[in-house]
Amino acid sequence: xxxxxxxxxxxxxxxxxxxxxxxxxxxxxxxxxxxxxxxxxxxxxxxxxxxxxxxxxxxxxxxxxxxxxxxxxxxxxxxxxxxxxxxxxxxxxxxxxxxxxxxxxxxxxxxxxxxxxxxxxxxxxxxxxxxxxxxxxxxxxxxxxxxxxxxxxxxxxxxxxxxxxxxxxxxxxxxxxxxxxxxxxxxxxxxxxxxxxxxxxxxxxxxxxxxxxxxxxxxxxxxxxxxxxxxxxxxxxxxxxxxxxxxxxxxxxxxxxxxxxxxxxxxxxxxxxxxxxxxxxxxxxxxxxxxxxxxxxxxxxxxxxxxxxxxxxxxxxxxxxxxxxxxxxxxxxxxxxxxxxxxxxxxxxxxxxxxxxxxxxxxxxxxxxxxxxxxxxxxxxxxxxxxxxxxxxxxxxxxxxxxxxxxxxxxxxxxxxxxxxxxxxxxxxxxxxxxxxxxxxxxxxxxxxxxxxxxxxxxxxxxxxxxxxxxxxxxxxxxxxxxx
Amino acid sequence: xxxxxxxxxxxxxxxxxxxxxxxxxxxxxxxxxxxxxxxxxxxxxxxxxxxxxxxxxxxxxxxxxxxxxxxxxxxxxxxxxxxxxxxxxxxxxxxxxxxxxxxxxxxxxxxxxxxxxxxxxxxxxxxxxxxxxxxxxxxxxxxxxxxxxxxxxxxxxxxxxxxxxxxxxxxxxxxxxxxxxxxxxxxxxxxxxxxxxxxxxxxxxxxxxxxxxxxxxxxxxxxxxxxxxxxxxxxxxxxxxxxxxxxxxxxxxxxxxxxxxxxxxxxxxxxxxxxxxxxxxxxxxxxxxxxxxxxxxxxxxxxxxxxxxxxxxxxxxxxxxxxxxxxxxxxxxxxxxxxxxxxxxxxxxxxxxxxxxxxxxxxxxxxxxxxxxxxxxxxxxxxxxxxxxxxxxxxxxxxxxxxxxxxxxxxxxxxxxxxxxxxxxxxxxxxxxxxxxxxxxxxxxxxx
Numbered sequence: 003x004x005x006x007x008x009x010x011x012x013x014x015x016x017x018x019x020x021x022x023x024x025x026x027x028x029x030x031x032x033x034x035x036x037x038x039x040x041x042x043x044x045x046x047x048x049x050x051x052x053x054x055x056x057x058x059x060x061x062x063x064x065x066x067x068x069x070x071x072x073x074x075x076x077x078x079x080x081x082x083x084x085x086x087x088x089x090x091x092x093x094x095x096x097x098x099x100x101x102x103x104x105x106x107x108x109x110x111x112x113x114x115x116x117x118x119x120x121x122x123x124x125x126x127x128x129x130x131x132x133x134x135x136x137x138x139x140x141x142x143x144x145x146x147x148x149x150x151x152x153x154x155x156x157x158x159x160x161x162x163x164x165x166x167x168x169x170x171x172x173x174x175x176x177x178x179x180x181x182x183x184x185x186x187x188x189x190x191x192x193x194x195x196x197x198x199x200x201x202x203x204x205x206x207x208x209x210x211x212x213x214x215x216x217x218x219x220x221x222x223x224x225x226x227x228x229x230x231x232x233x234x235x236x237x238x239x240x241x242x243x244x245x246x247x248x249x250x251x252x253x254x255x256x257x258x259x260x261x262x263x264x265x266x267x268x269x270x271x272x273x274x275x276x277x278x279x280x281x282x283x284x285x286x287x288x289x290x291x292x293x294x295x296x297x298x299x300x301x302x303x304x305x306x307x308x309x310x311x312x313x314x315x316x317x318x319x320x321x322x323x324x325x326x327x328x329x330x331x332x333x334x335x336x337x338x339x340x341x342x343x344x345x346x347x348x349x350x351x352x353x354x355x356x357x358x359x360x361x362x363x364x365x366x367x368x369x370x371x372x373x374x375x376x377x378x379x380x381x382x383x384x385x386x387x388x389x390x391x392x393x394x395x396x397x398x399x400x401x402x403x404x405x406x407x408x409x410x411x412x413x414x415x416x417x418x419x420x421x422x423x424x425x426x427x428x429x430x431x432x433x434x435x436x437x438x439x440x441x442x443x444x445x446x447x448x449x450x451x452x453x454x455x456x457x458x459x460x461x462x463x464x465x466x467x468x469x470x471x472x473x474x475x476x477x478x479x480x481x482x483x484x485x486x
Numbered sequence: 487x488x489x490x491x492x493x494x495x496x497x498x499x500x501x502x503x504x505x506x507x508x509x510x511x512x513x514x515x516x517x518x519x520x521x522x523x524x525x526x527x528x529x530x531x532x533x534x535x536x537x538x539x540x541x542x543x544x545x546x547x548x549x550x551x552x553x554x555x556x557x558x559x560x561x562x563x564x565x566x567x568x569x570x571x572x573x574x575x576x577x578x579x580x581x582x583x584x585x586x587x588x589x590x591x592x593x594x595x596x597x598x599x600x601x602x603x604x605x606x607x608x609x610x611x612x613x614x615x616x617x618x619x620x621x622x623x624x625x626x627x628x629x630x631x632x633x634x635x636x637x638x639x640x641x642x643x644x645x646x647x648x649x650x651x652x653x654x655x656x657x658x659x660x661x662x663x664x665x666x667x668x669x670x671x672x673x674x675x676x677x678x679x680x681x682x683x684x685x686x687x688x689x690x691x692x693x694x695x696x697x698x699x700x701x702x703x704x705x706x707x708x709x710x711x712x713x714x715x716x717x718x719x720x721x722x723x724x725x726x727x728x729x730x731x732x733x734x735x736x737x738x739x740x741x742x743x744x745x746x747x748x749x750x751x752x753x754x755x756x757x758x759x760x761x762x763x764x765x766x767x768x769x770x771x772x773x774x775x776x777x778x779x780x781x782x783x784x785x786x787x788x789x790x791x792x793x794x795x796x797x798x799x800x801x802x803x804x805x806x807x808x809x810x811x812x813x814x815x816x817x818x819x820x821x822x823x824x825x826x827x828x829x830x831x832x833x834x835x836x837x838x839x840x841x842x843x844x845x846x847x848x849x850x851x852x853x854x855x856x857x858x859x860x861x862x863x864x865x866x867x868x869x870x871x872x873x874x875x876x877x878x879x880x881x882x883x884x885x886x887x888x889x890x891x892x893x894x895x896x897x898x899x900x901x902x903x904x905x906x907x908x909x910x911x912x913x914x915x916x917x918x919x920x921x922x923x924x925x926x927x928x929x930x931x932x933x934x
Contacts, residue, residue: 007792010602010830021569021836026843027920028850033734033842036849037868041705043736048609049834054571057830061575061599061823068595070583078585085490086583089535098546103559104760105897106550107889113548114759127528139621139762140816142803150663179803179813183632185663188808226516256527258517277490279579282596283586283618283780283819285762301659323659327562327624327652327749328760340542346532349488355510356491359501362513366505379516406592411585417804434492435501461788466591469788473590476785476797480774482615483605 004467006063011484013060014050020057067467068282069411075437077364079383079414079426080174080222082252082274084353087344090277090337099336104328108313114332115312118305121339122289128350129248129268130261131291135300136330141249142176143325144269144288145216147301148245149184150322151267151292152214154299155243158320164213164242170199172223172418174249177216186213193420197223197375204233208240218247219263220254220381222418222426224361234264243267243296251275252430253358253381256351267292272331276338287334301325356431357382360438364429367442371449372425382430388423389449396452396459398423403470404451406463408444488532552757552894556922558851560872560913561701561897562623562650563760564752566730566840567917569831572754572824582820586780590795591787596819597794600782603822606829610732610837611746612739613768618780618817623749624653626765627695627726628660629778629812630745633769634693634722635666636811637776642667642690646678648700649726651902657695666692676702676865676874684714691715693722693745698738699731702899702911703848703872704865712742729753729766731870733841745769754828755821764821775801778812843916844871847923851914854927860934864899864909872913874899874906879933881910891929 033042052060070076076083093099102111122134138144149167156164167181168189181188189212191203198221215237219227227233234244246265252275260268272287273280280286292300302321303314314329345353358381365374365384373387388398402412402425413427429438451458463470493501498510507513514522533541557565576582580595587593587600600618607616620626631643643661645654647670654670661668671683678696687694694715698706708725715723722744730752738746750764751757769777775798783797803810832840848871855861855875864874877884881898888895899909914923 009598010826011605019833019835020571020831021833023567023836023839023843023916024919026846028847028923030846031849033845036845037705037734037870040709041736041868042734043732043740047733047834047837049606049832049837050830051833051835052830054831057571057827058575061827062578064595064598065575065578065580066595067592067598068580068584069589069592070580072579072583076585078588081585083585086579087490089539091577093539093542093546096543096546097551097553098543098549100756100758101551101553102549102759103552103557103565103757103894104563105559105561106894107885110550110555110889111759113545116548117542117545124529139625140814142813142815143621143625146663146813150659153663175802175804175807175810176813176815178808179806179810182808182810183663183813185665228516228518231518231521254517256523257514258521258523262523263521279582279820280585281582281818281820282584282593282823283600284816285621285818285821286816287762302655323662324624324652324655325659326656326761327622327763330760331762332759333762336542340538343530343533343538343541344535345488345490347527347529349491349532350527350529352488352491355513356493358513359498359510360493362505362507363501379513381516402589403591406589411592412589432490432492435497463591467594468591468791468793471590471787471793471795472785473795473797476783476795477799480797481784482601482774482781482797483608484602 004066009484010052010060011050011486013052013056016051018051018053020052020054074409075433075441076411077413077427077429078411079428080249082428082430084277084430085432086277086279087341090340093340094333094336112312115305117339118335119307119312121335122305124342125270125289126291128255129291130259131268132294133297133300134289134291135304136289136335137301137325138269138288138290139326139331140284140286141269141271141288142180144290145176145180145247146184147290147325148267148269149180151296151299152243152245153184154322155296156213163211166211167213168207168215170217171420172221173216173218174222174247177247197225198227199233201229201232204236208236210241212240212242214243214245216245216247218250220250223385224380224383225378226381230263249274250382253354255354256347257354267296272334272338277341278334278337285331285334287331353431360429360431360433364427364438364442368445371446383426383428385418385421386425387421389452392452396456398425400459400462401425401448404448404459404462405444407465410441410444555892555894557894558896558912558914558926559894561911562652562749563757564913564915565917566752566915568754568756571831572827575827576820576823581823587796590793594794597782599823599826601784601794603826604782606826607766607768610729611768612737613746614771615774615777616766616768617777618782619822620765620767620779620814621818622763622765623726624656626747626767627653628657630724630747630767631657631661631693631695633745633776633778634724637773638692638720638722640690640692641665642669643693643695644669644671644686644691645695646671648673648678648702649695649697650701653726676704676867677706678711680710680714683711687714687718687721689718691718691721693724695724697726699728699870702865702874703869704867705870708741730841730844733837734845750825753825755824762818762821764818764825776811779814780817840916844914847916847918848873848914851912851923854923855930858931861930864906871915872911874909874911876909879908881908884910884933887933888929893926893929
């Protein structure tokens with residue numbers, strides 16, 4: 003069934019249907035009498051005509067051509083593909099959450115507002131911040147929100163000369179893209195041999211034109227930026243603010259807090275750290291927390307409490323405005339809060355401990371066959387600089403594609419950019435030691451294959467629903483919709 | 487003790503020994519001492535599934551839902567019928583527990599449904615190219631404005647005040663970041679004031695943004711607006727549309743729209759207190775490489791079988807970093823699946839029937855409510871599924887009394903449009919029955 007290869011459009015047959023509506027029970031008036039004919043479409047919509055069974059089988063077959071965390075190990079670095087607990091889905095599916103309109107009167111949605119308020123407080127405690135906005139739709143959207151707040155802070159002080167954002171060369175691609183989108187220029191600073199920010203490079207970048215620094219800690223090499231306090235002081239002394247990219251927060255829950263490190267604004271990737279599913283690309287959720295100095299600028303509305311009553315505060319004259327429609331990805335927030343309550347203060351800390359132990363254990367298992375940084379303590383993820391003593395024609399891409407044949411989703415590859423042939427596994431805490439060992443064995447077997455039979459890697463994958471996909475042809479001759 | 491952490495105490499010991507560490511704490515010894523949190527987090531201790539479920543369920547019951555009430559509230563989020571199969575397909579965990587389909591060979595399911603979604607958006611709007619979605623309708627408007635500014639290298643956006651106020655707020659927040667000037671054009675009797683629009687469009691205008699049907703539910707004269715927008719060289723026309731309306735209305739492509747955006751919530755997504763929803767964006771082939779976000783393309787695999795893959799990635803943040811068209815990294819994956827299943831379930835006939843029934847019922851409601859003369863139409867223009875009513879009674883007072891009668895009243899216009907102080911915007915979807923509309927009308931009459 004994994005060879006199923008039809009488009010829904012190819013199943014269409016005139017006269018088939020998959021829906022039935024109740025009869026229209028109001029007086030039927032010709033639509034041309036209600037809406038002028040010049041506004042109406044004379045043509046029929048070109049949508050497929052299929053039965054309900056067709057649709058169910060089509061998408062079930064497509065799902066069989068997919069791989070998720072529920073299918074197997076998915077150690078995609080910096081993406082925190084931890085298990086997505088099922089009770090979270092049940093809670094988000096409760097009638098009392100699913101079927102409420104975002105503009106309903108506050109007295110009819112007290113439960114929803116209370117959940118948001120309590121989640122806000124829990125996230126603040128975890129991050130060491132003072133107040134959150136739950137509006138951002140994803141991590142990158144959180145970044146944009148954070149830089150919007152930093153911009154507002156400087157503008158409000160009349161400090162309009164601050165046009166630059168400092169970003170380390172190990173940063174996620176969203177960081178520089180966000181800075182540009184927020185109307186800043188970027189200054190890239192270097193990493194040391196060890197893989198953390200080079201303080202001298204930071205010092206050289208500082209000036210009264212700097213609006214802020216964006217940093218991930220632990221960084222994308224899985225290393226804790228141990229000089230963060232000094233960096234924070236340097237940035238603050240020159241008048242800038244610090245933004246914490248929370249993509250890697252799964253390593254430090256209950257251990258250290260961005261707020262205590264000196265960060266002024268923080269985002270969490272709810273879909274990473276707090277176990278909500280990635281959904282094949284989304285929806286995510288990227289709440290942003292701030293210190294008091296940025297409180298006034300938070301997007302409108304915030305969720306507030308007055309006695310026993312919860313309400314949305316729209317009266318925020320210094321607010322940057324809205325970052326998105328309504329109140330954020332509420333349904334995702336329900337899942338995250340369910341997870342936080344389930345894990346509690348002890349479980350969250352335990353999750354980080356296991357995320358870190360699993361990562362270090364896996365790195366250790368691979369060190370004889372792949373280039374692993376020596377004498378480093380990794381946090382939740384680590385980066386391999388490709389195969390040890392491999393034939394030159396065997397690339398990281400080949401290793402990744404061969405992993406598919408062994409039934410694993412490959413780690414993130416070719417990122418961070420500062421490592422050649424990078425392979426970045428992030429096992430997370432929800433994987434057992436047996437899974438890690440089997441995965442390591444597969445990678446070691448592939449390392450041996452790379453020497454003995456490189457062709458098997460070059461031609462991989464062999465066992466997947468489709469063989470290696472031609473990306474070049476897709477980009478050269480874009481077919482972006484069904485033309486039948 | 488923790489159902490989501492499989493390793494045991496014995497595993498811990500063995501693994502630590504293997505890697506040469508004495509304790510877990512040693513694995514955190516790289517965090518400087520003064521940064522280590524020297525206390526437990528001030529959160530509740532862990533709980534059993536049963537305890538958590540009881541608590542969260544209790545919170546959910548503190549809400550009154552649209553199953554307890556009869557919903558006439560819209561203003562950007564609508565109570566449309568959601569076919570049962572959508573939820574079943576979305577619950578396939580091979581879909582929802584996967585990531586962005588970077589590894590095409592094991593993500594053909596995700597890639598194909600996104601390709602089908604893109605195709606369906608193109609069929610609906612008549613445009614050449616759709617991306618794999620954006621966060622929501624409001625951010626789609628803002629992204630389209632950025633895209634227009636980049637294409638035209640101009641930095642003024644002219645937006646009609648009949649565009650959803652929320653979308654305009656998002657637009658203004660975004661525009662400020664890049665120093666783009668947003669000029670808002672007043673309405674005239676519920677539609678964009680064409681004279682004022684003309685007066686504000688200049689050679690600096692990157693794009694004109696309108697909504698159709700507009701925030702008041704009224705169908706705008708897009709042909710006239712198109713003429714004004716395109717009277718300037720390179721200026722683009724951006725239209726935010728209700729996808730359900732395209733069951734009967736002319737396609738944006740046939741009206742000369744350059745970038746089509748919109749809120750996709752009506753396409754099979756529950757209200758969910760505002761999200762997650764779906765922003766769609768589609769354009770002409772000439773602007774294809776300026777689109778933000780993910781795009782899926784059809785190609786072949788090594789054995790020349792049809793296959794799908796993320797493509798045109800030279801626009802994107804993970805390749806281009808500071809030169810990307812947008813910072814967006816995610817798409818609304820599961821919501822594009824919902825929309826695709828919605829489109830194919832309703833199909834050729836069904837989307838038109840939903841659209842027609844909503845039109846019929848909205849017009850019936852408008853006539854019924856205004857029959858006695860106590861409530862008056864605020865505008866006299868052709869509308870789709872929403873319409874505005876005014877009266878001598880304060881909007882909040884009306885909604886309060888409706889709520890007592892288990893009716894979720896319309897959107898009070900006064901706050902965002904002070905000139906329409908007592909105005910209320912009602913939404914009537916195909917889900918509303920004649921009895922429900924009659925009851926709304928009679929409760930309203932009872933207030934006089």
